[in-house]
Amino acid sequence: MPTLNSPAKINLFLQIISRRVDGYHNLASLFQTINLCDRLHFTLTEKDSLTCTDPSIPTDASNLVLKAIDLFRRKTKLNFGLKVHLEKEIPQQAGLGGGSSNAATTLWALYQLLGQHLRLEQIIEWSSEIGSDVPFFLSQGTAYCTGRGEIITPILPLPSTSLWVVKPSQGLSTPQVYRGLDLAKLAHRDPKSNLEAFVRGEGSYYNDLEVPAFAALPLLMDLKRNLLSRGFETVLLSGSGSSFFCLGNGVPPDSPEVRCFQVRYINRAPQEWY
Numbered sequence: 560m561p562t563l564n565s566p567a568k569i570n571l572f573l574q575i576i577s578r579r580v581d582g583y584h585n586l587a588s589l590f591q592t593i594n595l596c597d598r599l600h601f602t603l604t605e606k607d608s609l610t611c612t613d614p615s616i617p618t619d620a621s622n623l624v625l626k627a628i629d630l631f632r633r634k635t636k637l638n639f640g641l642k643v644h645l646e647k648e649i650p651q652q653a654g655l656g657g658g659s660s661n662a663a664t665t666l667w668a669l670y671q672l673l674g675q676h677l678r679l680e681q682i683i684e685w686s687s688e689i690g691s692d693v694p695f696f697l698s699q700g701t702a703y704c705t706g707r708g709e710i711i712t713p714i715l716p717l718p719s720t721s722l723w724v725v726k727p728s729q730g731l732s733t734p735q736v737y738r739g740l741d742l743a744k745l746a747h748r749d750p751k752s753n754l755e756a757f758v759r760g761e762g763s764y765y766n767d768l769e770v771p772a773f774a775a776l777p778l779l780m781d782l783k784r785n786l787l788s789r790g791f792e793t794v795l796l797s798g799s800g801s802s803f804f805c806l807g808n809g810v811p812p813d814s815p816e817v818r819c820f821q822v823r824y825i826n827r828a829p830q831e832w833y
């Protein structure tokens with residue numbers, strides 16, 4: 560039975576477009592998977608079960624792995640049980656998409672084990688019911704995401720880059736950060752031209768969620784300043800935070816207050832997983 564990596568993501572830019580009547584926000588963001596990965600072990604059995612190396616992760620029906628199993632069973636009407644063991648490495652409440660990645664990895668495992676009659680596009684469409692970021696993780700690792708994040712346009716892999724992900728011990732709740740957004744204060748930019756610039760190697764790194772995230776957790780402002788003073792060229796919040804990614808030749812802090820991960824961009828081949 561397969562053991563699969565479940566990668567984290569960062570947002571190279573993230574622009575908020577508008578607030579929607581369903582409470583979500585339309586956004587435009589360039590997502591990239593990185594080689595900071597959880598590992599999931601899958602076994603087909605009679606009954607679903609989920610265990611995790613990190614006791615702070617809920618393993619009840621609220622976990623997106625169990626939601627993914629349930630979704631696959633509902634949509635395919637297949638009768639199966641899946642035992643999953645999750646080795647957790649990706650920090651939580653970090654804006655790194657760990658839970659969404661776990662859900663996508665579970666859907667890929669079920670697609671390989673039981674879904675020979677299905678098309679991946681179909682599973683990608685279903686997967687947005689679990690969360691806005693889940694479809695991205697079923698792309699090949701670089702994608703321009705719009706709508707509430709679930710409309711994915713695949714982008715060819717960007718040049719391989721080494722970077723640091725820095726996560727303070729405090730986390731952030733995504734809905735809380737979105738609630739603090741002041742849409743009237745957002746900069747007017749053209750995300751499509753920035754995407755084209757990224758493909759040419761000249762894009763701008765920005766994240767409209769930094770302002771509300773810094774308001775919710777003021778120490779983030781100091782941490783960003785500290786990281787810039789350590790020689791990093793670009794320091795940007797990933798998603799709704801609380802982690803930053805840092806590009807350039809800086810020296811990461813050696814402090815018990817933060818965890819630092821040296822990572823690189825990864826992409827998957829069409830028929831393979833990460």
Ligand code: C5P
Binds near residue numbers: 585707
């Ligand atoms: O889709 P997901 O369940 O991951 O979203 C979590 C929360 O983040 C939503 O309930 C919403 O408050 C916020 N969100 C948003 N706009 C998005 C994505 C998420 O407002 N595009």
